[in-house]
Amino acid sequence: MANLVPFNRRRRDLERFGFGDFRNMLDGFFSDSWIPERTLMHDTFKIDVKENENDYVVEAELPGVKKEEIDLKLNDGRLSISIKRDERIEEEEKNYIHKERRFCSMSRTVYLEDAETEGINAKLEDGLLTIMIPKKDKKDRSKRIDID
Known part of the structure; x- marks a missing residue:
């Protein structure tokens, strides 16, 4: 599972529809770190x-x-x-x-x-x-x- 990479990371189409943090959430999920890296900007x-x-x-x-x-x-x-x-x-x-x-x-x-x-x-x-x-x-x- 650690070798999985989010699909089409460079594509920015989702950001136009309000899903900018979605990519960050996926990046955080697929990272090798055990400590979750979250942004509190929208919390x-x-x-x-x-x-x-x-x-x-x-x-x-x-x-x-x-x-x-x-x-x-x-x-x-x-x-x-x-x-x-x-x-x-x-x-x-x-x-x-x-x-x-x-x-x-x-x-x-x-x-x-x-x-x-x-x-x-x-x-x-x-x-x-x-x-x-x-x-x-x-x-x-x-x-x-x-x-x-």
Whole structure:
């Protein structure tokens, strides 16, 4: 299996259709390295959405994120979870000054058709953000039709 080479490596047709990382994924799979080489450029946090009879439960994996860095919004049934982090590390030792800066932001949006804007609860615990969103009461909009 180590002798396999991705087919037509120089061909760039797939990149025009949004599959640029597909080639990189194949190259990583067929490499001889045991350590996977991934690019985190397109990675984001993972979310799970569960629908119960009376509410939605949204869970987002956010390890190392503080609640001050999270912005939650519900607008017209669209729940947006955004994270903005600004990390700065400054150390001074003798003549050496070490400074690192890193800014990152990630966002996910999910559509919840009959989400209620009131009564939403969110809790961040051990890197897991859990959001409970109640559903709107569905009114019976059906009408009985009499036959003549």
